[in-house]
Amino acid sequence: MSLTTILNSASSGLMTAQAQLRVVSDNVANVNTPGYVRKIADQVSTSSHGVGTGVEVARIRLATDRFLQAASLTAEADASRHGVRYELYDRIQALLGDPGGDGGFFGQIDGLFSAFAALSEDPVSSPYRQSSLSQAQALFDEAGRIGSQIQAVREDADARIASAVNRANDLLQQIETLNTEISRATVAGGDASGAESAQAGLIDELATILDVRVSVRPVGGVQVRTGDGMLLAGDGYATLAYTRAGSVNAETIFDEVWLTEPRGAKRSLIDHLASGELKGLIELRDREAPAAAERLAELVTRVADELNRAHNAASSVPAPNQLTGRNVGMSLESAISGFTGTTTVAVTNTAGAIVARAEIAFSGGSMAINGAAATPATFLATLNAQLGGAATASFSNGVLSLQGTGSNGVVIADDATTPSLKAGRGFSHFFGLNDLVRSDRPAIYDTGLTGASPHGFTTGESITFRFTNAAGARLRDLSVQVPAGGTMNDLLAALNSVTTGVGRFGTFALDAQGRMSFTPTSSQAVAMTVAADATTQVPSGVSLSELFGIGGGVRASRIDGFSLRSDIAASPARLALARIDLAAAAGVSGLSAGDGRGALALADAGQRTSLFDAAGASSGGSMSISRYASELSGDIGSRAASAKNRAQAAEAVQIEARQRQAAHEGVNLDEELVNLTTYQQAFNASARMIQAAKDMYDVLIGMM
DSSP states (O other): OOHHHHHHHHHHHHHHHHHHHHHHHHHHHTTTOTTOOOEEEEEEEEEETTEEEEEEEEEEEEOOOHHHHHHHHHHHHHHHHHHHHHHHHHHHHHHHOOTTSSSSHHHHHHHHHHHHHHHHHSTTOHHHHHHHHHHHHHHHHHHHHHHHHHHHHHHHHHHHHHHHHHHHHHHHHHHHHHHHHHHHHHHHTOOOHHHHHHHHHHHHHHHHHSOEEEEEOTTSSEEEEETTOOEEESSSBOEEEOOOOSSOOTTOOOOOOEEEOTTSOEEESGGGOOSSHHHHHHHIIIIIHHHHHHHHHHHHHHHHHHHHHHHHTOBOSSOOSEEEOOOOSSOHHHHHTTOBEEEEEEEEOTTSBEEEEEEEEEETTEEEETTEEEOTTTHHHHHHHHHTTSEEEEEETTEEEEEESTTOEEEEEEOSSSBOBBTTBOHHHHHTTTOSEEESSOOOOOOOOOTTSBOOBOTTOEEEEEEEOTTSOEEEEEEEEOOSOOBHHHHHHHHTOTTTSSTTTEEEEEOTTSOEEEEEOTTOOOEEEEEEEOOOBTTTOOOHHHHHTOSHHHHHGGGGSEEEOHHHHHOGGGSOOBOOOTTOOTTSBSOOTTOOHHHHHHHHGGGSEEEEOOBTTBOOEEEEHHHHHHHHHHHHHHHHHHHHHHHHHHHHHHHHHHHHHHHHHSOOHHHHHHHHHHHHHHHHHHHHHHHHHHHHHHHHHHHO
């Protein structure tokens, strides 16, 4: 071996030891830098024609482990998903307050019925009346506030989705820029570890937004894909797009998050998300929060309905001069059809004595008023004739009204043995003639309509349905037009058509109470919402979705529409607490101011069995308001606790994954000090070898 070869070999050792010491120095300097990945200089021997010529550093790389990295990225995504769900769901639970406390929403429900129970013992007490009404209004006000706050949570989630999309775009662009830098350094044989370390930090942050998997490119850098393989970065970078909703309410239809792959097609990202902050926000915004709002609205609706049931069975003293019903969403002919049993419209004078009455008997599709036969078409005329001018009945825009002549009052009472009944409600209750609680939109969907009933919608009007899969990704929007046929059977046939309706996704049907429901086909786990509704029912003016409560959004929106009847709120004396005695002798008052049976019925409303509709995760069914409130309270509490447990478990896995990754990739000072000594000695040895070669050169030159 020549002296030149010895000198070159020693020089390569010197340079390599110097490079190793530089790597050790960088590692030691960054021992406390969060997220820093230890560098490793791969040292290899060199040779020429089979003869060793020294050593060199082939490359400087990061001490990464792809399996630990993959586990850490997955843990990051899961922790972000469950963390944000718990954070926002905890806000929803806090809105309802302590389930067992008096100050919480559920405690207010119990307090309301307790107030009416106290009123039943002293029905003439003005303070008790005012207290009961105040608690009732406070309950509905609080329900409206909670409903608006749930929508505020959804709005916050929507804003955070937009922010996460913007941040993801920035990260993808930076990752791809670093890919170019890393590739350039790799091809040139340079040190790309700094860029790789920065890129790893960006990928870790991206993993908190959406689930990703990473693979190394042969030319240097990485490919980043979603969990199911959609390309995000590596050969160009993908772009995410999202448009925020202008304002958020229960019926808001949100846009999708769109992903355009590098040189690829635009498609929905929601269907390709398995975890991450975006997944958690979308789940909370589109499923968890709407389900809570829908169940809460169903509870408040039944509270209002049962209070109205009791209030319609009673009367104030003196009787009110006018009774104005609610919009029943159909023509009088449709509304009056289908009743059974008997009810009486009584007209009283200022002393409470009955001066006129009209007994309405429904039987087998026919009716008679004081024995005079009537049909749905002649109902008003016959009723007014039998009232003999003491009072008049009218129907306009879906609302039935009764007006006493002069100072006369009007009272409606069902027969004690065979009370009137349609869709589970008596005559006065069905029309809402003496409701205590009003709503600014249809709140009860037990219409009592049958397949043969006219639907009242105009031919050619349309309603658009949106179908989404289990992940929330849009499958299709379908617009259905009102058919030429005028019956409910015709409308159902149009809705369920496979070619022009929604028959490929499910079926609409009417039940015995006149409620319309949608059942998805067994082969498809789809969810249905109403994207647009341009239908208007004549004469009521309500839309198809409002009349039947189609879609969870319109059902949830009921919660902020309840309030006490304005005349009763202004004058508690008009609260209906007495029951009329239809058998009272002529000239004798049939109403007593001290009669508290109406108040007792109001107090018992919370324990009366009511038919709850399916809402959120609840299948509904027959139960009392108190039981439903208890189940709802428990459900929300258990879901919040479950979200907390999942967040804590995901965080624990995340910490463990980070620790294992750090143990492998982080800087160990003891190990680096050993390397420092090793490469320092190697440097010294190479320097000694160079000095020896120099001495030998000097001897040779001196011999010449």
